[in-house]
Every structure is written in C-alpha cells, then in structure tokens.
Amino acid sequence: MTLTDIRGRLAVAPPRTRRWPGWVAVGVWAAGIAAAFAVGWYLRRAGLATEDRLPPLHARARGRPLTWELLPAAAYAAAAVAALPVLAARLAWRALPPAVWALAAGWAVTLAVSGGWDALAAPLNAPTEYPAGLAQLRPGVLEWLRTFTERLGGYTTHVRGHPPLPMLLLWALEKAGLGGTGWAAAFIIAAGTSSAAAITITVRCAAGERTARAAAPFLVLAPLALWVATSMDAVFLAVGAWGTALLALAARRRGALAFASGGGLLLGCLPYLSYGLLPLFAVPLAVLLLTRPRARVLAAAGAGLAVVPAALTLLGFWWPDGVRATLDTYLISRGSAQRSYGYFVFANLAVLGLLTGPAVAHALPRTLAALWRAARSRTVPPAAAAAALAGAGLLAVLVLDASGVTKGEVERIWVPFAAWITVAAAPHHHRPRAWLAAQAATAVAVQALVLSPW
Template sequence: MTADPRDDPGGERPGPATRSRPVPPADLLAAAVVVALVGASVAGTLWWNPARQLGPSSFKGAPEDFGEWPLLGTPFAHTGPGTVPAVLLAVLTVCYGPSLAARLPWRRALLLGYVTALGWITSLALVDGWQRGFANRLTPGTEYLAEVPGITDIPAMLAGFTDRIAHGQPDSWTVHVAGHPPGATLVFVWLDRIGLGGGVAASTVCVLAGALTAVAVPATVALLGHRDRARTVLPLLVLFPGAVWLGVSADALFAGVTATGIALLALAAARRAAWALPAGAILGFGIFLSYGLITLGAVALAVVVATRAWRAFGLAVAGALAVVGLFALGGFWWLDGYHAVVDRYYEGIAADRPYAFWVWANLGCLALATGPAIGPALRRAACGLRAAPRIVALVAGAAVTVAAADLSGLSKAEVERIWLPFAVWLLAAAAFLPARSARWWLALQAATALAVNHLFLTNW
C-alpha cells in the first residue's frame, strides 16, 4: 500500500520504506555525547554526595537505600506483568513502525500511533505491577487526590488557594497541590464530581492524555508543511523513553494538554484561523496546570512566527486571556500563586539542591527521558535550516523553553518528569533523521525505556 496523494496536500509523498543502513559516524558521536551527559550526571551525583544534597537523599524523608542517582528512584532489577507486552510492542514498532508510518494514509498512521503509544505507556507502568505502577500512583498523601475529598466548594477553594501554599500552616496544601496552580487539582476534582474518582480513573486519564503527545508533535510537523518528515517523527514519539514517567504522573496530563493546544495552533495557522481560539484557551489553561508551562509560549510563538499566522496569534491570545480572566474572577491570580510557590520552593528542597550542579545535571535527566536519538536529531536540526526552517524554529522554541526552565533555578532534579511537556517538542528534531537509520534509533530508544523501567523503581 502507498500513501494516497490526496491525503498529503503538501505534495510531500514518502517514498517506499528504505532498508536500514549503518548509522553515520557523526550521528553515533552525537548519541555518545548524550550517553556521556547521563554518565556525567551520575558521576557528579557521587562526587557531590558528601554534602547530602543530591539525588533522592535531597528529598525530605526519603529512605537512605534509594541510592544516589540524578533521577528519583530506587535501583532495583525487576519484571512485572507489563514486561512481555512492553518488549513485544517495542519489537513490533521497531520492525514495522517506520514502514507503516510511511505507507498508511496519514490519519490512520496517527490513529495507530496513538493506540501504540497508549499501549507502550501502559505496559511500562505495569512493569511495576497494577497497584504500584498504575492504580496507586496518584493516591499518596503528597498527591492531588489526597485533597479532593476536602474540596466541596470550588469558588472558595480558588479564592483561598494562594493563602494555603506556604509550608507549615495547619491547612497547607499537600506538596503537589501547593506546587502547582489550582487547575491541576481542579481536573481531579471535576473527575470526582462526574463519578470518576479514585486512583484508577485518575491514572487512566493521565495516560490517555499523555499518549496524545505521540500524535500532536508529528501532526504539528505535518501542518508546518512537512508531512514526509512527520512520518519519520511518529514512531520515535510512540517509543518515547519518557513514557516511563508518562505512566503515571500528572505531568503526562500536562504534556498531553499543552501538546494538543500547540497542534491546534498549527492547524489554525495552516487551515482555519478559528482553531486558534480553542488552541489559546487550552494553552491558557495549561499555565494553570503548572507554572513552568508558561515557557511553552516559546514553542507556540515559534509556530506563529514560522507561519506568519498573526491573525491566529491574536485569536490564541484572546482565548488564553479569557481563561486567565475566568480564574481571576474566581479569586486566583496567577502571579500571586507563582510568587508564593517560589517562596515555598526556596524555603524547602531548593535550598538543599545546589544550582551549580543541577543547572547541567538536569540536562542529563532530560537526555535520559529523550533517549540517545536526541543527539543526532539535534545535530541534524542545527544543519537543517535551509531544508526545513519551520521545523528548526519549532525545535529552537523547545530549546528556549528548556533553557529558560533550567537557568531559572526553579527546576532542580525531577526534570525527567517535570520537563516531559518540553521533551516531546525537542524530539520534533527527529524529523531530520534519515529514514534508513530509523530502526536503529527506535531500538535504542526502546532499550533506554526498558532498561530504566526494569532497573529502577521510579517514583513516578
């Protein structure tokens, strides 16, 4: 089967699947740099360890046997009910993913990509077992669900939200609720109100949303005028190593929501400007899920600048401001919450995590989440301005987002989870990887995720 030319209005028809060839030495070197960065982060953790300021030991109350690692987790080799499905999905995607992505009509390819990503995320979560890996991931006392039963008056919750952010008060919010704007908590309150309360429903919604990243990113690349390159990106987003933390964390929800918003903005730029209004509303709601997601404005702006869709930009801003206004009318002002969270952060764990280490070790954690393919992908994107300037702009926007989050000092450790909404956009750079080497990189990406998930008990 070949792609239907009518399904590709951009006129970029993928050729037949190309047999894999050895990877160019420059790409191997770039991947080696990624691996070295991860190794340096581990070595740096051990070197700084006498100060007891790094790795899991910097988490208050964390058990000593967590070990010292840049990512938060317990070294522990294990298997689980998700092991066989995860390995099977990895093998099938490596063997058939590139050819199917190249041959199927675009919408069918996206649908298959979403279903496969959903299975990949769920299988990885179930490596840790049903209860620990899925059902109870969001139920501990530090998580959002712990506060849901006590929220009976949403307007009162919004009006008094900022006052309860500071640590040490009798009515202080739990860690995750206090560390995020109220939109994150409201999602789980709304789920509870419609009869979908509890850990299983919450985890399911997060995974369903997180899998959207696997289609939103390639869809955006396609809408920017490069559907053939989007077909290369699709399987690499499906086997995203960060899926280890998409299943299950609320950051999967954040990543899926914001990725969808940016994809809709690209749709508005390429097709009908009216789509920009819901895109802006979704992205506006995104900054009420996590304060750091405001930096994704760099990716959204990259889409607008690359396409010169200024009318869409105006509508998107209007949609975002409408959401900000609704929260303000409800009694929550974003900037007040942000400043209160910064105060709490530096009164707590931020004081125990040295900026001089985490400003670069964070990148090691990000490299683990994006996988070794990010090295050659970024190398080729840096040389691809003439071939695909719009995709380069998208990747540059993601890089600006990561740099802003990193240099701010408000991200120290845990970024393998926190930066998931940024990491998926960095992988848009995979659009520049040659199709002939796709299976090599897919295999390495899958191996990275499987190794992390089976050698560590991650906290998310």
C-alpha cells in the same frame, strides 16, 4: 556512471565525514548521563545530596532489576520497531494520528505494568500528590479557589507547588463520576499519549506530511513514556501539544477561527497548570513564525488565550500572588530549594537525555546545522521547520534549567518539553529501525533498573 548519477547518490547518502558529529553527540549523551549519576553518587555518599536516593533522578535503584517482567514490553518494542516505519509510511493520513495515539498508549502502559498493574495508579496514591488534597476542595470549590493562595501552606506538596488548575481537573473528573486514582491515572495516560498525535499533526502543518510521517515512530517509542504513566505533567504535555496543534491547523484549514480560539483556550491554561510552563510558549511561537497565519487568526487565538486567566482571576485566584506564595513555600521547604544548583544545572540536562534518547542526541548536530542554514538563507525547508520545533522545546528547557527553580525531579518536569525535542529525530535517520530500537532499549533499561515514584 554519469556525473549526474554520482551527484544524485551523494545527495541521498551524505559523506561519512559528515556523519561523525552525530556519533560524537551520542558519545557525549552517554558520557553525560554516566557522569551525572557518578557525581550524584559521590555527592550523596559525601552527605551533600541527601534529598534523592539516586540523583539526578528523584527515584531509587531497584533492589532486584526487572527481568522476565519486562518481556511484554520487549515484545511490544520489537513489534513496534518492525511495524512503525511501514505503518507511518503507508497508513492513510486520517488514520495515522489515531494510530500514533493508540500505539503510544500501548507503549506507556506496557512499560508501566512491568512493575505490576497497580503501578499505573500507585504514583497518585502518595500523600504528597494531588488526589490527597481533594478533601480540602470538596466542601466548596469556589471558596477553595478564592483562598487558595492564603491557605497554600496547608496543602499537599504538589498542590503547593502548582497553580489550582490541576486540582480543578481532578475535581471535575470526580464530579463526572470518574473519581479515584484509577480513573485519574487513566485520564492522565490517555491525555499524555494523545500528545504524540497532536505533535504529529503540528509537524505536518509546519514541516510537511513526509516529515510528520518520519517523526511519528519516534514520538511513539520515546523513552519519556516512562513518566507519562503516571505523572500529572503528562496532562500538561497534552494541553500544550493540542493547543499548539490547533494553532497550527488554524493556519492551514477551513474553520481557522474556531481552531485558533480553541488553541488559544488550551494554551491559556498552561500558566495555571504549572508556573514553569511559561517557557513552553516558545513552541507555539515557533509554529506561528513557520505558518504565518492571518491577523484575524491571531486575534481569535489571543481571545481564546485570555479566557482561562480572566475566569480564574474573576473567581479569586490572582496568578502573581500564586507565584509569590509558591516561591515562599519553596524556599522554606526541605526539597528542591536545598539541592545544589551547580550540580543540577548540568545533571538536569542528562535527565533530559534519558527522556529523549540516543536518536535525538545523534540528530542534534544536524538539527542545529539546519537551523543555522535556515537563519542564514532565510528559507525554511522541511528539515529546518522540524528543527525549529525541536529547537524551541530545547530553548525552553535551557531557560527553565538556568533559572534554578527546577533543581531535581525534572524527569517529570521535562515531559511537556521533551516530546517536542523528540521531533529532531524525524528527518535525519536513513535507518529508522536501528534508532527506534535504541530508543526502546533506553526506556526498557531505565525501567529495569530504576524505581520511580511517578
């Protein structure tokens, strides 16, 4: 064997001594999740954390764990683990994003219906959810919007906690003849799972097609699918993901100005869907830094970005007043404001680990190392570009977590961020099927043991 052959093998297969940080990270991932639930159990037993039945999740343990009900999900996962790496590698690029969307939707729905078909729409039937507030909007949408802030205290919990755009989306669905929680659930799941396709497209633009193909299977089988079906935060994920994807396409394709303005339009919706989505702008900013579009593309994106804020302001909703009113109702409520900051600032990250799974934990040390090397060398290879997208999502979570406005219920709140962090799993696994199986097993285990309101 020649010296060149030896060097080639070493380049393909990293030395074992370089693999241990990933396994340490997986150990920390598992220990952190276990510790978060153990401490939560102790605090609840001591009467110090009574807002949630199963802290840090806003959920409860199932009285009887699901068994045979999960056989369809297990079969789907087994087939996906076997087929996804091949499909991702061999499908023509035009066919890959639609396939990723369809497979992600199948995974989310198969997991959800293990609790019964009514589990898809049941979360939206709760009296605290958005659809319960539609009766107050129907008499006059413009009057409702104009008086939204001053009448905030009389609305349902989720309406009080968000800007008006989620309700306007449901109202528009109803006006289109798709009223009821069944259609709302279908819209949420279709939108949320489409984000897997959007992120795949973004990764291709920023990090190359090979990295995008490697990321696709992990985006399909991400454990966060548990809360895509069915939580309105899945729509927030879709809006941010497609806005970012269009922005990425604007730097690479013909019709750049149309892509840029469309991306800006969607991204301009984010602060009006949830006040907590502002840190998510770290992801499109990372895309801009990686793709370096022309000035006219940035101008078109900026013009699109201003449309929704300008329209809603002209119609009577002033965003800073909405933030202030929501904060006031938050502080006097018995919900998140009463939860322990000291516990949830760490436990929230354990919940993020559940959404992203062990494959991301294993990849995280190399992700951070890739970012460090790129910063020092001022070059951005594909692995570093993918790491930048994941790192931007992680940075956004850390900022929001430290702010203290996300104490609990983050299994849904983290959804728009966790999907981007999942990209970290793309370039680091030489055995993708083993890690895909670990991702699927995490989701199945949580669904078997935990009954979530979303």
